[in-house]
Amino acid sequence: MGDQHDLIGRRAELGELTGALDRAAAGQAGVVLVSGDAGVGKSRLVAELAALARTRGAAVLTGLCAELGEGMPYLPLTDALWTAARDPLASPAERQALRDALDDRPVLARLLPDGGGQPAGTAPDVAQQQLFGAVLGLLGELSADRPVLLVLEDLHWADASTRHLLVFLSRVLQRERVCLVGTYRSDDLHRRHPLRPVVAELLRLPNVSGVELHPFGPEETTDYLAALDDGTPGGPELSADIARRVYDRSEGNPFYAAELFAAARTGDDLPAGLAELLLSRLERLSEAAQQVVRVAAVAGRRVDDERVRQVSGLDEATVGRALREIVSHRLLVPDGSDGYAFRHALLREAALTDLLPGEATRLHAAFAALLAGDAAAGRRGAAAELAHHSLQAHDLPGAFAASVRAGQEAEELGAPDEAQEHYDRALSLWEAVPDPETAAGMDRVELALSAVRASGRSGEVRRAVARLRRLVDLVDPGDVRTAAMVYEALAYYLGDLDEDAESLAVARAALETLPADPPTPERAGLLATYVRTMLFSDRYPEVPELAREAIEVARATGAADAEASALTSLGLYRESREPTSDLTELFVRARDLAIGAGSLQVALRAAFHIARTKFDRGDLAGAAEAADEGVRFTLGKGLGWSRYGTILRNMQFLVHYTTGDWDRAGELAADFGIRVGRSTEAEASAYVLFLDVARGSGTIGQRVRWLEPLWDDEWLVAYIARGLMAEHALWHGDTGAALDHVTGALAHMGPRDTPTIRVAATAVQAHADRAVRARAAGDDAAMRAAMAGADAFVELARGAATTTPDGQARAWLGVEGHAWLARAEAERSRAYGDNDPALWRAVVKSFDYGFVYEIARARWRLAEALAEHGDRAEAAREWEAAVRDADRLGAAPLRRALADLGTRARLGSAGPPAAPSAAPSGPLDALTAREREVLRLVAEGRNNKEIAAALFISPKTASVHVSNILAKLGVASRTQAAAVAHREGFPDVP
Incomplete structure (x- = not known):
């Protein structure tokens, strides 16, 4: 701990920070954002926390942002890793452990000055996802041994990629023993500051808290x-x-x-x-010391002593004396083994404001001259620094060339926001520099396409489309290949915006202008994009022909990524129309081609469909193997939270859930977390509801609160989450809430989309429950309304199972789709009062490809139907089989329903594990267990016929039980018996 004066006026704030650190040590990751005006003590507070964390055995990683604009992506992360790897306060073993963890993650190791180059095969469009995954993995690995305190200071200067990383970690850190602390100047956050919406978003997360430092009082x-x-x-x-x-x-x-x-x-x-x-x-310093301070101010918040010597023009001895003087005045402080940092950013800012214009230009030029060699040697980050200093030195050609290189480096690092800025700067200088094509190594259109690519990868798809529309006017109409590249990109991004009609029109027009002979990679890519968009509609029978053409052109020109994309699209098209074809090998070929071409997103798309097609055909063992293999590949590439990486992980979870390996499914679900914000996170969390609802988990409400804000805009989240919440409501007898969720889920789907079948079956169950209650109560109007509702949803399920969205006969439907249709038909029978055992046997058979939980649910209803039809022996066998599976799975809601059925139909004695209720006392002591069941129904207002239906006995037997109850209680009427039940606090009486 520091001196006591460090804590003056800050004990409460330090308490909040140490509380977050303690919670992290206990396995509850958290984020604290420390804000305050410049100079209010943010750095001193987090330094105190860091010292405390070290005394408690925590690993401390601290990184500073720098006032370099948006030029250097991940600067504080680089700073934290590089500093920690050389931290003299850490033991050699701790430093080596960090270095080993970094070496295992080349995407992070290459951020460091000695980290080497870009690993082979890494696609720029997924580099950011790899880096994010690697950071999460690194923190998880380090925190397995001891708590980790990660401090990111001066976030008001953070680059966009660092802001994205901050949001990512704030959302996904769950059970890691990590405390992340960020500091920023609140007085710098003007209305349009890019950190302002980030802070507002993060402070809404339950694991993020804010600590605001106020000025001291007198x-x-x-x-x-x-x-x-x-x-x-x-x-x-x-x-x-x-x-x-x-x-x-x-x-x-x-x-x-x-x-x-x-x-x-x-x-x-x-x-x-x-x-x-x-x-x-500053003026009290010697002239040499003032010169060193001015040089350091131009360099940035940090500077190494050798660079100061080179730029200042002073000899080594003079620089050494000047630095000792500056440090003694506490203007610069030692930072690491070979550098110095300003004690406070305000000191640097003051030094900068005192520079004469010409002096500043000269110093920036001197730094640019030094950085040119580093940039040429490929030192990470040197190009971005060179672009900054060259621009400040008014060296426009140098700034232009360095901006292009910096943009390319940012793309490799998965920092598309910074790549956009660098490319935009280069484009703005295009007219101002001589021979820009030679300097850039590309023409203006190619540079603009690089900026477009960066926009798309940063998620700014609309900005990419706007850029492309402007770029169309710059393309020479006679340069058909370049025009094809532009139009292909425009069609691709329009498709991402669901502007399918315009996407098809653009692609079609470009294909008409691009000659088929000779074949070109541009035509292959254009055809693959055209086919991909066509897949979203069934109105285009020419899809297979165009897909084959794309494959042929891709093979002729070596465009393996386009070939893999077209193969995957062709497989999806054929699968829906060739019910007997197993197209797994087609997807395998596409995956392998894409991996060879380094197109990881295309590879993951194909890998998902390998597992998915096996799952749809009921090959659960094959699906599990394919999903596990796909996820290993995904995580190995650091793509666990990429689009198709998340989809593959969801598939892996779903397979284990389906096969009844719920312990493994629970382990996988633990990686998904509850606190979500982005679509991929929300989809993963929604899948966990399969297990939560089936087990009756206490976390359902919390999970749904996080999902609810997203399901209006994300159809898959709405389909899964609201469909499962409908089931959850039915377990609690709330048919109204169930049907509300059904309506919400169906609002995002077409009536002929196959996911409609499951939701429709759930709706039929809700109406069947209503019909059963209405029939028992003698409410004919309510019963007829429920039957009509069941009819409507059965027709919806039948239509989706047999007809495609464009009205054609559906050639193929997966095994699960057939099973849910059978479930809808059986529930309709229950709504009509028939509850046909044959229909429920069909449901059991339909799910008997290995869906353990749904088999047990179907057997529950089959046992009920058999009991209603008088076949108690068969009903008991089905009931016992369902009980065994429910107990093994831990399916608590189903187990309670089975216990209730077993009691009412006298099928068995086993009940769900629960604390026994207090036995009735007083007048109720004389009643048998069966008479107590009858009394409960009498107290609910049921007549003898309704009691008989509920307990699977005859009305005559029910009448005998009622007479015995009246006699034993010494009352003359059913009303008086109900009153006794209420007075005596009889269990379960409303």
Whole structure:
């Protein structure tokens, strides 16, 4: 811990931070955002926390953002990793453990100055996802041994990729023993500052908290100054007058107060403004020291001593003496083994404002000259620094060339936001530099397409489309291949925006202008994109012909990524029309081609369909093997949260859930978490509801609260989450809520989409429950309404199972689709009062490809139907089989329903594990167990016929039980018997 004065006025804030650190150590990751004005003490507070964390055995990683605009992606992450790898406060074993973890993750290791180049085979469009996954994996690995405190300072200067990483970690860190602390200047967050919406978004997350540092009050300022007063000879002692004047001038800002007090102690007049104060501190330095400070200010928040010497023009001995002087005045502080940092950013800013224009230009030019060699040697980040310094030095050709290189580096690092900025800067300089094509290594259209690609990869698809529409006017109509590249990109991004009609029109027009002979990679890519968009509609029978053409052209031109994409699309088209064809090998070929071409997203798309087609055909063992293989590949590439990486992980979970391996499914679900914000996270969390609802988990409400804001815009989230919430409502007898969820889920689907079948079957169950209750209550109107509702949803399920969206006969339907249709038909029979056992046997058979839970659910209903039809022996066998599976799975809601059925139909004695209810006392002691069941129904207002139906007995037997109850209770009527039940607190009586 630091000195006590470090804690003046900050004990409560430090308590909040240490509380977050303690929770992280216990396995509950958390994020704390520390805000306050410049100089209010944010860095001192987190330094105190870091010192405390080290005493508790935590690993501490601290990184600083720098005021370089958006030029250097992941700078604080790089800083944190590089500093921690050389941290003298860490043991050699700890430093080696970190280095080993980085070496296992080349995508992170290459961020470091000695990290080497881009690993082979990494596609730029997934590099950011790989890096994010690697950071999460690194933190998880480090925190397995000891808690981790990750501090990211000065986030108001963070680049866009760092902001994205902050959001990602805030959302996905769950059970890792990680405490992430970020600091930022609240006074810098103007209305349009890019960090402002990020902070607003993060503070809505339940695992993110904010700590705002306020200025000191008068008493705190006096205590702080007293702690600073070390009795320097010749300086005035702290007096009430000085304390008051310092407080008035500093307004309680600790940094300002310390600087003002230092001025007072050295006999200086108090400056009128802080800038003057800071400059006065600099002016007391020797000329050589002032020169070093100016050079360091131009370099950035940090600088190494060798670079200072080179740019300053001073000899090594003079620079050494100047640095000792500066450090003694606490303007720069040692940082690592070979560098220095400004003690506060305000000191650097003051030094910068004092530079003459020509002086600043000269210093920037000197740094650019040094960086040119580093950039040429490929040092990571040098191109971005070179572009910054060259632009400030008015070297437009140098800034142009460095911006292009920086954009390419940012793409490789998966930092598309920074790539956009660099490419935009280069495009803005295109007309101002000589021979830009040679300097850039590409023409203007190619550079613009690079900017478009960066826009698309950063998620700004509309911006990409806008760029492309402007770019169309710049393309020479006679350059058909370049035009094809532009139009293919435009068609692709229009498809991502669901602008299918325009996407098809653009692709079609481009194909008409691009000659088929000779074949070109551009035509292959254009055809593959055209086919991909066509798949979303059944109106295009020419899909297979065009897909084959795309494959032929791709093979002729070596465009393996286009071939893989077209093969996958062709397989999907054929699968829906060739019910006997197993197209797995087609998807396998597409996957292998895409991997060979380094197109990982195309590979993951194909890998998913390998597992999915096996699952749809009931080959659960094959689906499990394919899903596990796909997920291993996904995680190995750091793509666990990419689009198809998430889909593959969902498939892996679903297979284990289906086969009844719920323990393994639960392990997989633990990686998904509850706190979600993006679509991929929400989809994964929605899948976990399969297990939560089936087990009756207590986390359902919390999970749904996170999913609800997203399901209006994400059809898959709505389909899964609302469909399962409908089932959850039915387990609790709430048919109204169930049908509301059904309506919400169906609003996102067409009536002939196959996912409609399952939701429709759930709706039929809700109406069947209503019909059964209405029939027992003698409410004919409600019964007829429920039967009509069941009819409507059965027709919906039949239509989706037999007809495609464009009205054609459906050639193929997966095994699960057939099973849910059978379920809908059986539930309709229950709604009509028939409850035909043959239909429920068909449901059991339909799910008997290995769907353990749904087989058990179907056997529950089959046992009920058999009991209603008098076949108690067969009903008991089905009931016992369902009980065994429900117990093994831990399916609590189903187990309770089976216990209720077993009691009512006297099928068995086993009941769900639960604490026994208190036995009735007093007048009810004389009743048998069966008579108590009858009394409960009497108290609900049931007549003998309704009691008989509920307990699977005859009305005559029900009448005998009622007579015995009246006699034993000594009452003359059913109403009086119900009153006794209420008075005695009889269990389950409404």
